[in-house]
Amino acid sequence: MSSLFAIEVPKWGLSMEEGTLSRWLIQEGDSFKAHQELCEIETSKIANALEAPSDGVLCRIIAQPGVTLPVGGLLGVGAQGEVSAADIEAFIASRGGAPSAAATPAPSTAAAPVKASAPEPQAKASQAVAAPVATPAPQSTATQIPATLQGQTDETQVQATPHALRMARELGIDLAKVTGQGRNGRISQKDVEQAIVAQGGRLAAPQLATPNRQPLRSTEDDSRLEATPLARRLAKQWGINLHDCRATGARGRICQADVEAAQRTYQPATSTVAAATAQPTAIPQADFEVQPLSGMRRAIAQRLQESKRNAPHYRLSLDLDLENLMALRQEINASIPQVKVSINDLLIKACAQALIRVPEVNVQYDEASQSIRRYSDADISVAVALPGGLITPIVRAANQKSIAQISTEMHHLATKAKAGTLKPEEFQGGTFSISNLGMLGIRQFDAIINPPQAAILAIGSSEQRVVALDGQMVIRQQVTVSLSCDHRVIDGALGATFLRELKRLVQTPVLMLV
Amino acid sequence: MNDYDVLVIGSGPGGYVAAIRAAQLGLKTAVVEKQHLGGICLNWGCIPTKALLKGAEIAHTLTHLDQFGFSVENPQFKVERLVQHSRDVSAKLTGGIAYLLNKNGVEVIRGRARVLDKGVVSVLEEETESVFKAAHIILATGARPRNLPGVQADGQRIWNYFDALVPKAVPSSLLVIGSGAIGMEFTSLYQDLGSQVTLVELNNRIMPVEDAEVAALVHKSFERRGIQIHTQTAVTAVDTQNPQHLVCTLRQANGQETQVSVDRVLIAAGVQPNIEDLGLEALGVELETGFIKTDAWGQTNVFGLYAIGDVAGAPCLAHKASHEGVLCVEKLAGVDSAHALDYDYIPGCTYTRPQVASLGLTEEQALARGYQVKVGRFQYQANGKALAMGDSEGFVKTLFDAATGALLGAHMVGPEVTEQIQGFGIAHTLEATDEFLQQVVFAHPTLSEAMHEAILASSGRALHH
Numbered sequence: 001m002s003s004l005f006a007i008e009v010p011k012w013g014l015s016m017e018e019g020t021l022s023r024w025l026i027q028e029g030d031s032f033k034a035h036q037e038l039c040e041i042e043t044s045k046i047a048n049a050l051e052a053p054s055d056g057v058l059c060r061i062i063a064q065p066g067v068t069l070p071v072g073g074l075l076g077v078g079a080q081g082e083v084s085a086a087d088i089e090a091f092i093a094s095r096g097g098a099p100s101a102a103a104t105p106a107p108s109t110a111a112a113p114v115k116a117s118a119p120e121p122q123a124k125a126s127q128a129v130a131a132p133v134a135t136p137a138p139q140s141t142a143t144q145i146p147a148t149l150q151g152q153t154d155e156t157q158v159q160a161t162p163h164a165l166r167m168a169r170e171l172g173i174d175l176a177k178v179t180g181q182g183r184n185g186r187i188s189q190k191d192v193e194q195a196i197v198a199q200g201g202r203l204a205a206p207q208l209a210t211p212n213r214q215p216l217r218s219t220e221d222d223s224r225l226e227a228t229p230l231a232r233r234l235a236k237q238w239g240i241n242l243h244d245c246r247a248t249g250a251r252g253r254i255c256q257a258d259v260e261a262a263q264r265t266y267q268p269a270t271s272t273v274a275a276a277t278a279q280p281t282a283i284p285q286a287d288f289e290v291q292p293l294s295g296m297r298r299a300i301a302q303r304l305q306e307s308k309r310n311a312p313h314y315r316l317s318l319d320l321d322l323e324n325l326m327a328l329r330q331e332i333n334a335s336i337p338q339v340k341v342s343i344n345d346l347l348i349k350a351c352a353q354a355l356i357r358v359p360e361v362n363v364q365y366d367e368a369s370q371s372i373r374r375y376s377d378a379d380i381s382v383a384v385a386l387p388g389g390l391i392t393p394i395v396r397a398a399n400q401k402s403i404a405q406i407s408t409e410m411h412h413l414a415t416k417a418k419a420g421t422l423k424p425e426e427f428q429g430g431t432f433s434i435s436n437l438g439m440l441g442i443r444q445f446d447a448i449i450n451p452p453q454a455a456i457l458a459i460g461s462s463e464q465r466v467v468a469l470d471g472q473m474v475i476r477q478q479v480t481v482s483l484s485c486d487h488r489v490i491d492g493a494l495g496a497t498f499l500r501e502l503k504r505l506v507q508t509p510v511l512m513l514v
Numbered sequence: 515m516n517d518y519d520v521l522v523i524g525s526g527p528g529g530y531v532a533a534i535r536a537a538q539l540g541l542k543t544a545v546v547e548k549q550h551l552g553g554i555c556l557n558w559g560c561i562p563t564k565a566l567l568k569g570a571e572i573a574h575t576l577t578h579l580d581q582f583g584f585s586v587e588n589p590q591f592k593v594e595r596l597v598q599h600s601r602d603v604s605a606k607l608t609g610g611i612a613y614l615l616n617k618n619g620v621e622v623i624r625g626r627a628r629v630l631d632k633g634v635v636s637v638l639e640e641e642t643e644s645v646f647k648a649a650h651i652i653l654a655t656g657a658r659p660r661n662l663p664g665v666q667a668d669g670q671r672i673w674n675y676f677d678a679l680v681p682k683a684v685p686s687s688l689l690v691i692g693s694g695a696i697g698m699e700f701t702s703l704y705q706d707l708g709s710q711v712t713l714v715e716l717n718n719r720i721m722p723v724e725d726a727e728v729a730a731l732v733h734k735s736f737e738r739r740g741i742q743i744h745t746q747t748a749v750t751a752v753d754t755q756n757p758q759h760l761v762c763t764l765r766q767a768n769g770q771e772t773q774v775s776v777d778r779v780l781i782a783a784g785v786q787p788n789i790e791d792l793g794l795e796a797l798g799v800e801l802e803t804g805f806i807k808t809d810a811w812g813q814t815n816v817f818g819l820y821a822i823g824d825v826a827g828a829p830c831l832a833h834k835a836s837h838e839g840v841l842c843v844e845k846l847a848g849v850d851s852a853h854a855l856d857y858d859y860i861p862g863c864t865y866t867r868p869q870v871a872s873l874g875l876t877e878e879q880a881l882a883r884g885y886q887v888k889v890g891r892f893q894y895q896a897n898g899k900a901l902a903m904g905d906s907e908g909f910v911k912t913l914f915d916a917a918t919g920a921l922l923g924a925h926m927v928g929p930e931v932t933e934q935i936q937g938f939g940i941a942h943t944l945e946a947t948d949e950f951l952q953q954v955v956f957a958h959p960t961l962s963e964a965m966h967e968a969i970l971a972s973s974g975r976a977l978h979h
Contacts, residue, residue, distance in 0.1 A: 229944055250949040251919065333632065337798040340632040340817035411818065415649055416848035418519055419539040439515035 004083055004091040007038060007058070007076040009069045010050060010162060017368070019043050020068040021075060024061060031057045032078075035163055035189040039075065049182075051163050051189065056080050060088050146201040149173050160187035167192050183219045217266070218243035227254035234259045240266070296389040307451045310367070311486040315446045318499050320506045322462055322477040328509045332403065343462055343479075344382075344436050345407040346509065351457060352378035352398035353512050354501040355432055361498045362431050364452040365489045372489050381430030381450055382410065384417040391417050392450060394430045403512075438462055444480040454486040455495065457502075518544045520843065521635055521648035523627040523792070526553020528823030528835030529654030530611050530620075535843045537618040544621040544646070546637050551611040551622070553656055555832040557604050562679050563699055565600035567865050570706035574867060581904050593684050593707070600679065629653075629793040632817045650818050650846050653806060654839065655792065657785035657824035662691065664751045665781060671760055672752060673780045675700070685709050685777035689762050691749050693720035695864045697782030698732075702866040705741050712742040712774060714749055714764060723829075723862070725876040725925040727911060732927060735868055735907060752779055787825040802827065810854035812842035820846070834860050861939050863932040868908045871935035874923035874942065877913055886916040888948070890972025892964045892979070894928040899959040905929040910968035912938075919947030926965075934962050948973060 009019045019041040026032055026039075037049035038058070056078040063075045074095050077088055151174030155165060158175040164187045168175050178195045180187035196203055222242035227235070231254045235242050242254055245262045249255035293301065325346050332341050355362040355378040364373045378399045381392035393413035395406055416422045433450040438461035447458040462479045469476070481502070485495040505511050519541035522533045530552065533545040550557045576589050615622055625639030629651060636645045659674035661667060667674040678700050684707045690697045693715040705711045713720065713736070720736075720743060721729040736743060746767040753761040759775045766772075787805045797816050800807040805828075806821035808814050814821055820842050823835030837855055844852040864870040880887045890912040900906040908928020915922050924938035941951055948969060956966040970976045 250953075251947060337632075337816040408817070411649065412846070412848065415519060415541065415846055418541055419847035419849070421539075421848035421850070 003080050004059075004087060005053065005056065005078045005080075006074055006091075006095060007050070007052075007078050009041065009071050009073045009075060011071045012043065012046065012048060012162060016043050016071060018068050018070045018073075021063050021065050022047060023065045024076075025049065026058055028058055028061045028076075031055075037188075048161070050075070051161055052078070054078075054080070059083060060092070062092070143171065143196075144202040145171050145173060145196060146199040148199050149177050149195060149201065151177065158187060159185060161189060163189040164192050217241060225254060226252060228256065230256050231259045235262075238263050294388060296386075296391070300389060303451060304448050307449050311365075311449050311451065311454075312488060313446075313449060313484050314487055314492060314495070315482050315484050316492070316495050316499055317444060317480060317482045318503060319465075320479050320481060320503055321467075322479055322506065325506055325509050326462075326477055336404070339404045339407060340411075341403055341407045342410075343438075344434075344459070345403060345410055346512075347436075347457075347459060347506070348380050348382065348395055348398055348406050348410065348434060349401075349403050349512055350502055350505040350509070351432060351434060352380055352395075352401075353505050354498055356399045357501050358494070358498045360494050361455055361485075361490055363454050363489055364431065365454050365486060366452065375431045378432060379430045381427075381433040381453070382413070383433065383435040383447075384414050386418060391422065391427055392430065392433060393417050393422055393427050433457070434459065438479065444482060446482050447484050449484055449486055454489045455498070456484050458482040458484065515647070516633070516649050517646045518542050518621075518648040520544075520650045520652065520846075521546065521646060522652045522654055522839075523629075523635070524553060524654035524656055524788075524823075524825075525551045525611065525615075525622070526654060526656050526823060526835060527555045527832040528656070528839045529553065529652070530615060531836040532652050532654060532822060532839030532843050533620045534614060534618045535840045536847070537620045539843065539847045539849070541843075541847060543619070544623050544648075545615065546623045546625060546627040546635070548624070548626045550608055551615070552604075552608045554658075556607045556611065558676050558679060560832055561607060562600040562604050563675075563703070564865060565603045566596060566679065567699065567703055569596040569599070570703045571867070573706045573708070578904065591707075593681060597680050626791075628791065629797060629819065632797065632819070648818075650820065652812070652839070652842060653792065653814075653819070653821040653825055654823050654835065655788040655825045656835075657787045657830055659781060660784045660786045662749065662781060662783055665691070665749055665779070667781055668754075671754065671778055673778060675780075675782065678704075678780050687712070687759075687776040688778045688780060689714065689749070689760075689774060689776040690780045690782055692782040692784065693717075693722070694782060694784060695862070697780070698864050698866045698870075700780055700782060701736070701741060705736075705739055706867065709777075710740070710742075712744070712776065714744045714747050716746070716748055718746050720745060721864070721870065724864075724870060724872055725911060725923070726878060727909075728870055728872065728925050728927045731908065732866060732868065732870060736866075749779075785824060785830050787827075789825060811845040811852070812838055813845075829857075829860060829862065831860060831862065859939070859942055861935050863935065865932060868905075868928050869931045870927050871931040872923070872925045873935055873938050874921065875913065876923060876925065877911075880913050880922045885913075885922060887922065888914040888916045888972045890914070890968040890970065890976070892967035892971055892976060894961070894964055896967075896978050897961060897964045899961050899963070900929050902959070903929060910964045912965075912968045912972050914948045914972050919949055921946065921948070921951070924965075924968075928961075928964075930961055934965060937962060937965055 022040040022042050024039045025037050032038060032052045032055065034054045035051045038052050039050050041048060041050055058076055059079040060077040062077065063069060063073070069075065074092070077091060150172055153165070153168045153173065153175040159180060160168070160175050161182070164175065167173070167189050173192060175187055175192070178187050178192055180191050182188050193203055218241040220241065220243050225242045226247070227242055228249060232242070234256060235245065238259070240259055240262050245254045245258040247254045248258055322343065325343065329341050329343060329346060332339055359374055362375050362378055366373055377397040380395045380398045382395065383390050383392050393416070395401070395409055395413070398406055413422070413426065416426070430450070430453060433453055433456040435447045435456060436459040437445055438459055442460050444460045445458050447456045449456050458481065460480045462477060464475050465478045466473050467476050467478065483495055483499055520533070520536040520543045522529045522543070522545040525545045525547040529545055533543050536543040555561065573591070576586065579585060612622070623637050625637040628636050628638070630636050630645065633649065633651065634645060634647055635651060636643050659667065665672065667677070669677055675696055684704065687710040688704050689712045690701045691714050693713055697713065698721060701711050701713045719726065719729050720733050733743060744764060748765050749762050750765045751763040759777060760779055762774045762776060762779060764772050764774060789801070789806060797819070799819065800815045806814055806826050808821050808826050812820040812822045812826060822838040822842050824830040826838065841852055841855060859874050861871065861873045875883070877887060877889060891909055893909045894900040894906045897906065908926070908931065911925040912921070913923040914920065921938060921942045924935065926935055951969045952973065952975065954966065956963050967976045967978055971979060
């Protein structure tokens, strides 16, 4: 008897629609036990491991790491018993996808599915199946749940894998009474099975927890274990958790030899990816230089193209009188050595306050779920120009921060941006953006919205202008700002209300201090 | 808009290293220098003294040729040739700094810098003033020799280290004030070149920052060489009336005064930071005992203003300045791996004969901090390589914490110890314990075997003791 089954993207939550495969935890041809972790999948909310639905052999990998598939999308094919390559192809075809098309995630791994029709994987698969895997033991005893575990699980209070939750529901187990050994104490089905056995219960034979052939690998935080610097480095390189190493060094430290021993135990098969891409022959042409797009350039191109295409932009412009803001700045800078406030810092603060007062502008547009996310804090993304690109570090909760805090934070963020040391959380997200080209002498410009945000303020240069005030020509320090809004979520009157509030704050800056 | 992300004032071992690191991290960087690239270290400090010391070593070797079967009739010495060698080395290295800065894309701005405001620096070269804006300004202006009340260097007969580096002739007698690294090195150097040197120290022992046992050995060794040492003694006046010789008044702790006549006087009583004419007062920069006050990363109390090296406080050592420069820049650039400097574990080297090198706590300090200390000592007299070299005066002393096996301090005096101390530095940085260090295979025959033996001795396991 042989059968094939799909390994597919699970649905881990009501809102989950797709998942991105981060990495496979086993190789093609490896056999696995039920509930063994097969691969890691990330959604926009969580990263989690996919457990095997039953015992079997991974006879075909369809999706490569980095690929995003909808829920139910085919990641790979599992087998029980002898299967042929043709069977596998037929199975994949029955799932509605030509195998080669389904498995072309990234150009570098495009060569992989071509091998599928060759006889070699078949041999590999059947050989692996012959290993002591798919021999279901006769069902001799029924499952018995010890009283200590019985109960109802409050699913909002425990962290558990979907399999563990289902098992708990089916068997009437309160998972709060089970100790999880997964990442961050997450309870897996295996933990439940072990708890049942440990507390005197019995499991139906197929579910009996059996040790994996592969030694279990720890996922605990090992940063506090004592290890020599060399051992720590090797462990990191080889992906070995120090909890999996013996500590034979002096004073109980894990040393190089211990990590090497662990490495020998696991012997992860090294996969070689042959990426032979044909180089097109260059035809001599007129004078130009080919510059491949940098990662940053690509991200800018992709995101802003998407924004310009999808978000119906409209713009509102306004002149702000800066006399009072300049006076405030002058006074702050002259009196406190620790602080140097720029006009830009003050405008960040003013925008943050205006966003709190007009919260309908402090939003992100979630196109997929057709909803608006309204934020309680103003996280202001500030565009910083770099050689060959730009990045938008974020002043988080600028509404809650003092002007001095904003100034110091912005000073460091800008330097980190230039040194390329910003951490993802320092530039990903944000509820509103500011772009300032004033220092380059630009009087006024329109900016493209930074999705999924819904508005961006473009700031021109601060300059002396002759303006009419009470029937007199006077010279005032002024700046022109333009607000670009996504009309899908911010209507014209709303954008104008925000700008009016901003103007009030900038021209009466004392309002920002109270 | 800023002209630079980072602007460094001063191109000594602190400033030029900070500038290179900043440029490597992708920051637009400039360094302002009013005189020589490389600062005191390359031009008037560490490096040119080492060139002169090589001459002193040869002078010493010439007096011991017989031990190795040689004899030279009437060797000649021209001090101006030795000084020329020393200046040549400095010139060569200064050129190297210019190359390095250029290669890393650091702009060099010539002139005298002054901080006009937060983030604004003016540079005056001859009559031209240029103004630059920078997000981060690093002060690396260094320090200069300190004068004493009643004794002022005159560049002729009363010297500071600048003058001592370019002598026109070897003085017949020299009085050195101060037994820190600079005073000690010139004492040893001039004694070897033929001067009769008198060393005066205010403290109750010479080399006050070194371990007492090490200082005692050097004291004895210097006295054997004919150097006169006066501790707990101050030089209160130097009379320059007589054109033939200087008359120095020495006052001992008990108030007793004596007069010493010498050819030259060298003031080596420490340094003072270069904080004047930088615009620091107007900005309200905070000082601490005369030096600029900073946090662990060189940040002063003023926005965007940092200070590193001598100007930011003791120990006034080139390698401390370089290290602070790198840390300061990495911190402001957001490099995660930057670790604050542990000021107890900056190695110190003194190029006397015998050499002195040390790291970490002295035995006295370790005991005062309440450690239970395991002390290991090993004499170079029992080291084969040292005996073969005919240079076996000195010892290695190691201090380990009995509770944890951590290396608390290492103190070395003897042949080439300045080249060996970093072995202990590596051990300390990697947090090696005594047990680990006992397992290290030291090559034979080397001077460094004495380090191993001292480590073993601290556990009562020395093999050649």
